[in-house]
Amino acid sequence: MAVLRKQNGHDLGFLQALYASRRWAEVSAVPGWNDAQRRAFLYSQAELQRQHYENHFPAADFLIVEQAGSPIGRLCVQYAADDVHIVDIALLPDWHGRGIGTELLRTVLAKADAQRQTCSLSVEQGSRARRLYERLGFRAGADTGLYTQMQRPAPQEACESP
Template sequence: MTYSTHLSPTASPAVVLRQQDDHDRAFLHGLYLSRRWAEVSAVPGWHDDQRRDFLVSQAELQRQHYEKHYPAADFLIIEQAGLPIGRLCVNRQANDVRIVDIALLPAWHGQGIGTQLLQSLLAEADALGRSCSLSVEQGSPARRLYERLGFQSGADSGLYTQMQRPVRPVAQEDLDNP
């Protein structure tokens, strides 16, 4: 299944979301490395091959964890102009739309793509009468974006803070003008 979302005219052209498959594993490893490389670069005594091997193993553990704990989730690849630029994992439940993971390659940060995807998910949650939740790492700059979009901090679980955007009723004019 392929989804398409059109961003504002000032942002990039159409972003396509498609189901990830086994052919995406190398891209997902690279995406994970791009997110964690600075962290493991601080580990003394490791050379780059060791860092890369460690991060690939961590990416695989993350994949296994997500598949085990979110078997019904949509595991999506974010594409722009036919190239993968990120991933989105969304687990829809009866009362909540859980954003399990959202990540873009660094070159695509700050272009409004993540914001537009989050706004789209929030609109979906609102239309369904559901809250929207996610986890964010302590100190992550993404937390400011989540707060601007109405997410509220909840429990801290060590490295992560749980955040939730409460259910928002859809305005009647939105129902009248789909």
């Protein structure tokens, strides 16, 4: 079972590697770059993402996903009064397809359900994760070109019989 812990300054190298693992195929298509240039570009993009998340989601929980004491992913969630927003969820490629992402999402959704809150996220166009989100009750909303906004409704209160 995956364990969550708060992200700290010692995680920056891991977060760079995680980001690079998610974008490596895209950047590999750029002609004329060697691997060192690709890595430098991706690490700079990881830093920009980190700054963006910290500026736009300052109250979010920035968590590292660990398995057997080693970091394997990240989960970033912002809890607001009426919505739980999943800012980012990512696992290293070797950990895909093992149910860990589903387990993390169900944990977040259980917290949202307990507070009768909606849960929202953005998913990249063409992402395989969209099918998982739909199975978990998320519905597609606004389309911004690169991303689709998705939301899972808050659970309804149980109706009492007369």
